[in-house]
Amino acid sequence: MADLTSPFRKLGHLAVDRIWRLGFAVRFLFAVLRYSGASFRRLPLTLREIYFSGVLSLLIIMVSGLFVGLVLGLQGYEILQRFGSTEALGTLVALSLTRELGPVLAAIFFASRAGSSVTAEIGLMKATEQLKAMDMMAVNPIARVVAPRFWGGVISMPFLAALFSAMGVLGGWLIGVVFIGVDDGAYWSQMQSGVDFRYDIWNGVVKSFVFGIAVSLIAVFEGYDSVPTAEGVSRAITRTVVTSVLTVLALDFVLTSFMFRGAS
Amino acid sequence: MSDDILVDIEELHFNYDGRPVLQGINMKIPRGQVVAIMGGSGCGKTTLLRCIGGQLKPTGGMVRLDQHRVCNMSHTELYDLRRKMGMLFQFGALFTDVSVFDNVAFPLREHTDLSEAMIRDLVLMKLEAVGLRGAHALMPGELSGGMARRVALARAVALDPMLVMYDEPFAGLDPIALGVIGQLIRKLNDALGATSIMVTHDVHESLAIVDYIYFVSQGRIVAEGTPDEIRASDDPFVHQFVHAEVDGPVHFDYPAPSVVKEFLGGGARG
Numbered sequence: 162m163a164d165l166t167s168p169f170r171k172l173g174h175l176a177v178d179r180i181w182r183l184g185f186a187v188r189f190l191f192a193v194l195r196y197s198g199a200s201f202r203r204l205p206l207t208l209r210e211i212y213f214s215g216v217l218s219l220l221i222i223m224v225s226g227l228f229v230g231l232v233l234g235l236q237g238y239e240i241l242q243r244f245g246s247t248e249a250l251g252t253l254v255a256l257s258l259t260r261e262l263g264p265v266l267a268a269i270f271f272a273s274r275a276g277s278s279v280t281a282e283i284g285l286m287k288a289t290e291q292l293k294a295m296d297m298m299a300v301n302p303i304a305r306v307v308a309p310r311f312w313g314g315v316i317s318m319p320f321l322a323a324l325f326s327a328m329g330v331l332g333g334w335l336i337g338v339v340f341i342g343v344d345d346g347a348y349w350s351q352m353q354s355g356v357d358f359r360y361d362i363w364n365g366v367v368k369s370f371v372f373g374i375a376v377s378l379i380a381v382f383e384g385y386d387s388v389p390t391a392e393g394v395s396r397a398i399t400r401t402v403v404t405s406v407l408t409v410l411a412l413d414f415v416l417t418s419f420m421f422r423g424a425s
Numbered sequence: 426m427s428d429d430i431l432v433d434i435e436e437l438h439f440n441y442d443g444r445p446v447l448q449g450i451n452m453k454i455p456r457g458q459v460v461a462i463m464g465g466s467g468c469g470k471t472t473l474l475r476c477i478g479g480q481l482k483p484t485g486g487m488v489r490l491d492q493h494r495v496c497n498m499s500h501t502e503l504y505d506l507r508r509k510m511g512m513l514f515q516f517g518a519l520f521t522d523v524s525v526f527d528n529v530a531f532p533l534r535e536h537t538d539l540s541e542a543m544i545r546d547l548v549l550m551k552l553e554a555v556g557l558r559g560a561h562a563l564m565p566g567e568l569s570g571g572m573a574r575r576v577a578l579a580r581a582v583a584l585d586p587m588l589v590m591y592d593e594p595f596a597g598l599d600p601i602a603l604g605v606i607g608q609l610i611r612k613l614n615d616a617l618g619a620t621s622i623m624v625t626h627d628v629h630e631s632l633a634i635v636d637y638i639y640f641v642s643q644g645r646i647v648a649e650g651t652p653d654e655i656r657a658s659d660d661p662f663v664h665q666f667v668h669a670e671v672d673g674p675v676h677f678d679y680p681a682p683s684v685v686k687e688f689l690g691g692g693a694r695g
Contacts, residue, residue, distance in 0.1 A: 289521070291520055291521070293514065294512070294514055297478055297510070298531070299504040299505070299507035299508045300531075
């Protein structure tokens, strides 16, 4: 009997453990918000993190945005050609990017590039007792280490997503207009008339802001909560990437269902 | 409590996951002294140090530091008190992303409004005291273990604390570095008029520099005295510890079922 119930017990324990961790993460978010004042009073601390999380992620975001735009241009042209409406390529590329691909993919790349690095840094600081040393010097590690990294990510994310979308639009233009020969004027004018600022672009910005909060919170929480050993930090980095990707996709579904209900 | 006593510990208990780690510790540490807390690995020495620093809340008893009850303090009060404390961690715990200079300057920049010129002078003075003024531009990764410990020592005393705590200051050091750190602990303590508590299991270096020693075993103080009293002690625990004997009150083997039962009696498998 015990063997039969064992998988269910394990499943139950796993579920309870996940709920506990979610609770800890929410409490941790409140602690970060509570001690965030120093991040803005001492702006260089946050600017440094914006540089490490945002500026140093520019290359991967711009290059991947360009390639996604190139692929969207190719695939979009091939499909639109069947319906004789290739001039709508600009609208297709821009809407795909601003509504979905820009915020989602930029958040996923951000989690892989910057989130993992933040988790590793905080985790290693914990493993080498740097956080404890700071605490013993009467310097709150959440205010000094965690909050600037959290806000660095939150502030960087919408800009990175916007840049991702812009590079994608440029990629779509490059493949559609320059290489395939879609009309230049049609590409841009269709985009202008088909993309609504509040409905499409602003909703995309809101999405990227929410993803920025989620990914940054996961990155700092996993680092701060990591087991202070080499294996523990390595597991925390893996959890950051996996949890961030799944959370971004789940949040995207929820946000999309609220934001774009008018389309259905 | 007399004003001469900086740290007063009464009946201190601490449990971890229901397992008793400290079981009724009593200590009085006078101002100006260098005191060693000694004992084998896992006996509760570091836990005791963390209770004194307010990093751990005891499950019973009381720690009073400079007339303040550490256990009852709010976060802000504890941080105010910690500004007067310095701590040297086992492997230095230097901030690896900034230079030696910035490590020592860290507490000064966080807690004072001094100008950069003043901070520079103070940092170089502290580094001079540990013999590393010439290394101020190096990164922590470029330092040897002994040098890193000395930089951490300079950082711990940057704000001229009234109490300096050392967690295994001699661990992993070669004999020369060990002697240097030992002498620095003594000299800095006397020069700053501070009080030092040192958790260690290095008997000979400690006996040479400290004023008083407590021996901890299984969460209790089993012996105490001045270095001369400890050397002359016939207490079996002290004798075993000081002379590094394999046999004595401290057993070599971790508690286990009998060998016969384990190998022949089909004892439970782990």
